[in-house]
Amino acid sequence: xxxxxxxxxxxxxxxxxxxxxxxxxxxxxxxxxxxxxxxxxxxxxxxxxxxxxxxxxxxxxxxxxxxxxxxxxxxxxxxxxxxxxxxxxxxxxxxxxxxxxxxxxxxxxxxxxxxxxxxxxxxxxxxxxxxxxxxxxxxxxxxxxxxxxxxxxxxxxxxxxxxxxxxxxxxxxxxxxxxxxxxxxxxxxxxxxxxxxxxxxxxxxxxxxx
Amino acid sequence: xxxxxxxxxxxxxxxxxxxxxxxxxxxxxxxxxxxxxxxxxxxxxxxxxxxxxxxxxxxxxxxxxxxxxxxxxxxxxxxxxxxxxxxxxxxxxxxxxxxxxxxxxxxxxxxxxxxxxxxxxxxxxxxxxxxxxxxxxxxxxxxxxxxxxxxxxxxxxxxxxxxxxxxxxxxxxxxxxxxxxxxxxxxxxxxxxxxxxxxxxxxxxxxxxxxxxxxxxxxxxxxxxxxxxxxxxxxxxxxxxxxxxxxxxxxxx
Numbered sequence: 001x002x003x004x005x006x007x008x009x010x011x012x013x014x015x016x017x018x019x020x021x022x023x024x025x026x027x028x029x030x031x032x033x034x035x036x037x038x039x040x041x042x043x044x045x046x047x048x049x050x051x052x053x054x055x056x057x058x059x060x061x062x063x064x065x066x067x068x069x070x071x072x073x074x075x076x077x078x079x080x081x082x083x084x085x086x087x088x089x090x091x092x093x094x095x096x097x098x099x100x101x102x103x104x105x106x107x108x109x110x111x112x113x114x115x116x117x118x119x120x121x122x123x124x125x126x127x128x129x130x131x132x133x134x135x136x137x138x139x140x141x142x143x144x145x146x147x148x149x150x151x152x153x154x155x156x157x158x159x160x161x162x163x164x165x166x167x168x169x170x171x172x173x174x175x176x177x178x179x180x181x182x183x184x185x186x187x188x189x190x191x192x193x194x195x196x197x198x199x200x201x202x203x204x205x206x207x208x209x210x
Numbered sequence: 211x212x213x214x215x216x217x218x219x220x221x222x223x224x225x226x227x228x229x230x231x232x233x234x235x236x237x238x239x240x241x242x243x244x245x246x247x248x249x250x251x252x253x254x255x256x257x258x259x260x261x262x263x264x265x266x267x268x269x270x271x272x273x274x275x276x277x278x279x280x281x282x283x284x285x286x287x288x289x290x291x292x293x294x295x296x297x298x299x300x301x302x303x304x305x306x307x308x309x310x311x312x313x314x315x316x317x318x319x320x321x322x323x324x325x326x327x328x329x330x331x332x333x334x335x336x337x338x339x340x341x342x343x344x345x346x347x348x349x350x351x352x353x354x355x356x357x358x359x360x361x362x363x364x365x366x367x368x369x370x371x372x373x374x375x376x377x378x379x380x381x382x383x384x385x386x387x388x389x390x391x392x393x394x395x396x397x398x399x400x401x402x403x404x405x406x407x408x409x410x411x412x413x414x415x416x417x418x419x420x421x422x423x424x425x426x427x428x429x430x431x432x433x434x435x436x437x438x439x440x441x442x443x444x445x446x447x448x449x450x451x452x453x454x455x456x457x458x459x460x461x462x463x
Binding site for chain 1: 220223224226227230231234235279280281283284286287289290292293296315316317318319320321323324325328331341342344345346347348349350351352353355356357360364378379381382384385388399401404406408409410412416417418420421424429430432433436437439440443444447
């Protein structure tokens with residue numbers, strides 16, 4: 001029974017993928033275009049439902065964690081705020097002043113402070129990099145980062161650093177960095193194409209099965 | 211002119227798709243006649259060793275597969291993460307503690323549960339599957355990372371495989387993993403994230419190496435064939451870019 005289910009899931013996934021592709025590549029065939037739009041609309045609805053499933057999963061994991069007293073404190077906090085925010089949004093609407101307060105006074109400051117922490121963490125990581133991989137690439141990475149930093153951040157009382165901000169940084173950013181980034185993007189595009197084809201062939205089945 | 215360009219892009223894309231599909235099939239079918247040796251990437255060798263050690267000492271492998279949704283161009287990175295989970299979770303199914311997968315998207319969490327279940331079924335140990343091991347830890351970039359870090363601290367993790375679509379926030383995840391002295395392989399399709407991972411991860415995968423993970427964890431013949439086609443097409447692109455630049459230089463284009 002499981003094999004039959006797996007087989008049908010694969011067939012549905014492959015046919016849906018091929019139809020959506022044909023809808024893109026054959027814009028003159030109305031049937032494929034209509035089906036592509038319909039499938040993508042269904043995907044939007046399913047993705048929205050999946051967000052709800054994800055939240056239910058988060059709720060379930062942290063409810064189970066309550067059994068372990070050592071880990072319970074954070075889970076209690078998460079569950080209280082999850083339920084509180086959910087109730088607030090349900091009864092007052094997502095654009096109410098109370099919800100605005102939650103986002104502007106809790107969510108955004110917390111995420112901004114994590115961003116600040118990221119800056120410190122990256123500084124530490126750059127120092128640690130030389131301990132892990134003291135090679136030519138690492139030294140080039142650090143020197144380039146320092147040049148870009150000097151060329152981007154103005155110094156107190158002095159303003160932009162001459163030579164670095166008006167000559168060196170633009171050259172590095174617009175020539176080697178842009179060229180490297182485009183090379184990586186081409187590689188990423190090819191990788192994305194291959195991943196899509198593997199799913200179309202049924203070799204990768206992220207929906208379970210093989 | 212723009213109509214001609216858009217048609218060229220459309221049919222060029224279609225041609226690339228068909229050629230790639232045919233080549234994958236050919237290389238997959240002729241894998242015995244024309245074997246393809248994968249180049250040595252030290253990170254993968256270290257990952258295989260770390261997974262072996264995790265099985266031996268009964269610790270967990272933690273996968274973080276990012277927050278690439280299903281309807282975005284970057285969902286491919288998430289699918290690579292899922293393919294890695296599928297293969298490695300099957301290998302580690304004999305371990306005392308099951309692998310755990312964290313993600314930053316509801317649909318990915320559902321797919322990670324399904325993938326874990328499929329791995330245990332394939333390993334003839336379906337009873338070991340636990341739905342709570344596939345989790346969405348947060349739905350915004352930083353809440354996802356903030357939710358995934360305690361998993362590394364509290365759940366006896368010895369190996370972290372952080373593969374998927376991440377932004378700059380992944381540096382916090384990589385840093386937390388390194389502080390635990392765990393083996394950590396990190397890869398993202400996002401260029402700024404790759405830059406920060408080069409600094410903050412001890413085993414980063416750069417560029418399109420992310421898409422080679424399936425072939426290196428022996429996920430199947432099609433993975434090897436697709437990697438071969440990817441390498442081949444990359445050379446075609448390189449030649450095309452260089453020739454295009456030269457033609458432009460001499461004023462033909």
